[in-house]
Amino acid sequence: MEYKLEFLSYLLILKKKNEKIAKYDNLIKICINIFEKNVIDGNDLIYLFEKNILDINPSIRSMCWKLALNHLSLNTNTWNQELIEKRKLYEYYIKYFVTEPQKNKNLNTNKIIEKVDAVCNDDNESNDDFLDSELFSQINKDTFRTRPELSFFSLNPQHTINNNINILNSLINIEDYEDENEEVPLLVNISNGGVDKPVCGDNIILEPKDKIYTDASKEKLQNINYCLENKEKNNLGNINDYSTENEKKNNMKEIKEQNSNGYPNVCDIVNPKKHYDRLCRILYIYAKLHPYVKYVQGMNEILAPLYYTIFNDPLCNCLLQGEADIFFCFIELMHRQKDVFCEGLDNTDNGINGKLKKFSLLLKFKEYELWEKLYTLKIETQYYAFKWILLLLTQEFDIADTIVLYDQFIINNNEHFILYICLVICMKLKNTLLCGNFAVNLKLLQNIPPFDPYDLICEAKKIMKNDYKNKQFITDIYDSYIREKKKTKPLDSIESSNTYESKTPI
Numbered sequence: 001m002e003y004k005l006e007f008l009s010y011l012l013i014l015k016k017k018n019e020k021i022a023k024y025d026n027l028i029k030i031c032i033n034i035f036e037k038n039v040i041d042g043n044d045l046i047y048l049f050e051k052n053i054l055d056i057n058p059s060i061r062s063m064c065w066k067l068a069l070n071h072l073s074l075n076t077n078t079w080n081q082e083l084i085e086k087r088k089l090y091e092y093y094i095k096y097f098v099t100e101p102q103k104n105k106n107l108n109t110n111k112i113i114e115k116v117d118a119v120c121n122d123d124n125e126s127n128d129d130f131l132d133s134e135l136f137s138q139i140n141k142d143t144f145r146t147r148p149e150l151s152f153f154s155l156n157p158q159h160t161i162n163n164n165i166n167i168l169n170s171l172i173n174i175e176d177y178e179d180e181n182e183e184v185p186l187l188v189n190i191s192n193g194g195v196d197k198p199v200c201g202d203n204i205i206l207e208p209k210d211k212i213y214t215d216a217s218k219e220k221l222q223n224i225n226y227c228l229e230n231k232e233k234n235n236l237g238n239i240n241d242y243s244t245e246n247e248k249k250n251n252m253k254e255i256k257e258q259n260s261n262g263y264p265n266v267c268d269i270v271n272p273k274k275h276y277d278r279l280c281r282i283l284y285i286y287a288k289l290h291p292y293v294k295y296v297q298g299m300n301e302i303l304a305p306l307y308y309t310i311f312n313d314p315l316c317n318c319l320l321q322g323e324a325d326i327f328f329c330f331i332e333l334m335h336r337q338k339d340v341f342c343e344g345l346d347n348t349d350n351g352i353n354g355k356l357k358k359f360s361l362l363l364k365f366k367e368y369e370l371w372e373k374l375y376t377l378k379i380e381t382q383y384y385a386f387k388w389i390l391l392l393l394t395q396e397f398d399i400a401d402t403i404v405l406y407d408q409f410i411i412n413n414n415e416h417f418i419l420y421i422c423l424v425i426c427m428k429l430k431n432t433l434l435c436g437n438f439a440v441n442l443k444l445l446q447n448i449p450p451f452d453p454y455d456l457i458c459e460a461k462k463i464m465k466n467d468y469k470n471k472q473f474i475t476d477i478y479d480s481y482i483r484e485k486k487k488t489k490p491l492d493s494i495e496s497s498n499t500y501e502s503k504t505p506i
Helices: 002-017 022-035 042-050 058-068 076-099 133-143 157-171 218-233 245-258 275-289 299-311 319-341 352-366 368-376 385-390 399-411 417-428 430-435 438-446 453-469 474-492
Strands: none
Touching: 002 022, 002 058, 002 076, 002 157, 022 042, 042 058, 042 399, 058 299, 058 319, 058 399, 076 275, 076 319, 133 275, 133 299, 157 275, 157 319, 275 299, 275 319, 299 319, 299 399, 319 352, 319 385, 352 368, 352 385, 352 417, 352 474, 368 430, 385 417, 399 417, 399 453, 417 430, 417 453, 430 438
């Protein structure tokens, strides 16, 4: 129950601080009414996304993402236990794949990951004495290319945790309550054992309602500050319990020696000191757990918005818990996106080439003039839309706008939604593209100007809704195209036939 109480208390404090702003106060009331239930209504969760209520506070967005990505269940009474179990599981992954891989090379990976949906095969055994240096080297290079415009990822994660704690400190200002003699939702550290064990060793936990203090004394303020100050002194991301210092040094020595590319920066995934290190560790463990997908360039960009959002949640006060939360959210997001990353599925309907064909058909169906112009210039969709679809437009927008787009990608289970977003982008560039040549148009499509993400989302939904209303489904258009292609394929191989020479391919 602690995590739920902590979150609700935070919302109550926000409400108190912003009650003079009627609209803001109203939105927080809606959130409180939704999250105080024992079982959250799925439609209520969708409502928060659809009405952009996630924008009012990073904690609300972080919570909603965890719910929509199935990291937390809709049953609020089980949140604490779920977080504890998943953190322990992630700790085991760190031990198995990072800090002590040489001790586990003969173990069956299935036994380790049986609690999660991503199940590896029996042959996914670690045959290396140390870390998989080839895999690590690939991830390591991409890690330092992640969001170079942000200094965030080069910071010490403990500084981020301290900043989150300072935000909470600034909210819990007793002077704001003393004059009105209001009840103060007190954040305290419960250390009792049993079922209600805290989510993290010294996590901020809420007192039960019957213990909320009404006398705002200096002593109580000192207790709050003492609790929060303790967090600043302890780096909860340490994993010293899992391997000796010598083992950790050996692992890092092995990585550095075998990094044949000589990249100047090396992530320390054994004893992380920067956000880059933890980002790299998440990607590394994911790749080891998914041997048939492994790591593909660009996964770091998919992970970055999740990582940035969850670690900047003011209620994120435990390094290891935050990393575990991000990892399991990333697994779910990649589960939805894995088909376009899996090389073996490239030419299937759900693979990246299938998605590109669907987008080309959608563009042809909706904007034939524009499609014809690009076709005439021989600008194929793979030259620009490949990156859009594969990376969910993460490289086309700054982090703030990307997060807004992620709200919709996370809650919208329609796999074609990204195609409609791409369609709207092309529609907005239509006038310029119709006047341009190959070089100008390709450069524009590969370096699109900034767009309002809310505008893109609104227009994409409008077009999708209209198509569904008229029963114009992209899957039907695609299936029809495939059937026609199969019929004409034998005839295309006849050299003497000119019947299909003028056919314009997708």
